[in-house]
Amino acid sequence: MVVLRLCVRLLSIVSLFIMARLLVPEDYGIVALAMSFYAILDVVTTFNFDLPLIQNQQATKDDYNTAWSLNILMGLFIAIGLLIGCYPIASLFNEPQLVPIFLCLAGMAIIQGFTNIGVVNFRKELNLKKEFNFEFGKKILSFLVTVGAGLLLKSYWALVFGMITNCLAGLILSFIMSSYRPSLSLKSWRSLLSFSKWMLFTNVLLYANNRLMMLIVGSSLNTKILGNYSMMKEVADITTVELVLPIQKALFPGYSKLTDDKPQLAQVFLNSIAMIAFFGVPIATTLAALNEHFVITLLGEKWLSESWMLKIFCLAGAFSLVTGATLSIYYALAKPQIVTAILFIQGAIRISLFSYFIIQGYITEALLSILVTAILSTALSLVISCRLLSLPVFQLLWPLTRTTLSAVLLMASLLLLTKWFPLQYNFFIDFLSMSVMTLIGIVVYTVCHFSLWYFTYNSQNTAYCSKATGAESIIIQLVKPKLSALRLRLST
Template identity: 25%
Template sequence: MNRKIFFSGFFWKFNEQISMQLVQFFVQIILARLLSPKDYGIVALVNVFIFLADVFVVSGFNTSLIQKKDSNEEDFSTIFYCSLFFSIFVYAVVYVLAPLISKFYNNDSIVLILRVFALKLPISSFNAIQQAYVAKKMAFKKIFVSTTLATLLSGMIGIFLAIMNKGVWALVAQYLSNTFFSTIVLFIQIPWRPKLIFSKKSAKSLLSYGWKVMMASFLGRLFSQLRTLLIGKYYSSASLAYYNRGMQFPDLISNNVDTTISTVLFPYMSQKSNSLDELKSITRRAMKTSTYLIMPLMFGLAVVSKPLILLLLTAKWLPSVPYMQCLCIANAFSTITNTNLQAIQASGRSDLLLRLELVKKPVFLLLLVIAIKIDVLAIAITMIIYSIYAAVVNMKPNTKIINYTYKEQIMDILPPLLMSMIMGSVVWFISLLSMPLLLSLILQILIGVMTYLGESYLFKYEPYQYLIGYLKDVINK
């Protein structure tokens, strides 16, 4: 697998994320104006359980197919049936538990919403195997097409139902139809179809790797969703909506860049896992590039959060600003975690993924218990602390697996961190000037970009030169 194939995959995956997030971004802006924070709060509560249940349908099954270098038709069909069985089982569990969940939140409407929303699980089981097939082939252009069409169509459905005053069901229909359309479009595009083949040997081999990834993902999601669960339990639905809205913008950027790198990087790394020196080289390049791209975006977004929310979502969403600022800083460090985890996963050490979660989560729980007794903002602040702690913990395995030492990792991370902090300070100074809201925001963005690129050019920072060189090659060709 050469660099051309990798960058082609990166290009299409990045475009997929950009198109999906931009469409969702504008759809959510429209829906935020049509729906109430209470509607978003109810869906956020329900989505916690769907998000957790989705782990058993997606995580581990498709990952094992990607990690195995010579996975064949038998492997794909076997894992498909395993995934489908699990999805039906998990849906049944969610269906039965829906009344108890409703009682926990003292909200009878949650029962039907949860049961309908959970219908996406069996569809996701099929979609997950399709995604694995595309990743193995590095044919991310197909995912770009399916995701873009699905996001557009589901967004139109959500907006239409919101205009028709369907409230929370507009959001449910949007999420559910998105998974459905994505699966249908991929079904048309790719040749893979499940066959009447099932191998116990294949299932045992793949699941021995996949179940550890699944449990690590489940623990990660469970504890991350505890924030939403506890905010929804001890505070109002509006407070939960403000918190989740504060996450939207940082996640928008993080998903565009970090998820793109991780998704394309994993199959690429998996093909190079036999050579630890080569795997280390790829990991270092990914670490430098991801932090170079993510950190300035996160620090810059934290500074311009208030005018951005005022301009796009109106003053009724201003309580989201401090949450957004904290979560931007937390996401700036999470890219360090993601890069290290991809290298560990590609090396075949799925057992370490689970061990790392068991080490990190007690600290997460302690911080959350302390913060929930204070207020919602304290929860957001603890996310910064935990994100830095998690990054340090996730560095350790690769100091042994690929000899990527702490010193090397810190030296790779430090330049973009310092440049981003300087850029953020300059942008903050601009915000102190008295000028119209839109003009101030545009000026902050332009000066932020110019400052960061100027720093990169002045210090001849390697990822800047590497990316500029690649862009020149593309333009020349």
């Protein structure tokens, strides 16, 4: 699942960097504005029926057919909403280009609703090779269409055509790759909604914590700033938040099979959090520290003036990584209402602060409010997770503390290195400088992390430091047999 997401996001990064040089911020702004309204309709109709199908190990054919039928109805609802609202919204924002975009998005919603529900079994049965082929197949086709249309049209239509291709490819591949053939039925709607109603609330709150920010920026500021905001957030999400999604998809069905063995579930949870933080936090920290080098090298000079946004988004993404890693445990334990509660608290604080600062014209402070609320939600989620699994809080926090201290040292070293490797506004020189600084930062982070673990491992008070839990122990257990085999091979 991690390889899948890396491949998908690699294509996204390549597409993003190509399109960033072909299009202007205004193009991204108009599509981001249209997608914000699409997301409003999508969020109030997305019940994530795949989750109860995975969580319920005895789901019936009626459950699958009902889920497919409800997805079709939700797609039609989105399409009708877009058709009704296209002209009023275009007039409200004085953007006539929104009308044809909305028409295309309406067709996309209908196509997506008919996707075969049988693909849910790829994850439920942990047949992740099929999941890889399905998701990567959609992405590669979408990538080819987006880049090809971008080279030919050099307009925002390339982005729209790419999204439609992704949905159409998903529809076709879902029926090719899954032998399940759904039929229209609503027999199990009550049992599905008993779980999925919380997913609706969660999706609304996720929208409020993400897409609503774009609407606030778009309504108060110009499309150029919105385009910069959208681009920097997308880049940050690719390298931070998106990293945890494939792990969540794999952990959720795995957690669901361990709910009857709480000690084993708790240990798997601890190891998962530690590993996600170990690999995800330094990526976010490095990108935050080298934001100017990254932007000018891979996006172009026209995006450089707003590269500071990338720094804040990446730091917030580092905390969101840890928060996101805890969500699967709530779903596996059939407690989706906890996710809803956490997102509600975060959203209430974030939207209030963000709106206030944007109205006052304080863009920097508005983005900092995203970082602050990300920290608060992470702390809250970790405490609740420990209570559910009967874990001492310190047993979870100490591995994360090692990661935090190592990330602080990483950030300090990279900021120092940027003084020695300033921007030269030359692609090859700046790319080489960024690569060298990144390699040095990786060494600093790894040495610091393992040093802290080593001293903990050899300390007398190891009972509270949980020396057996942590990314370092897992990595050593994975690497040690391979090194032993290599040493034996070399000796012979």
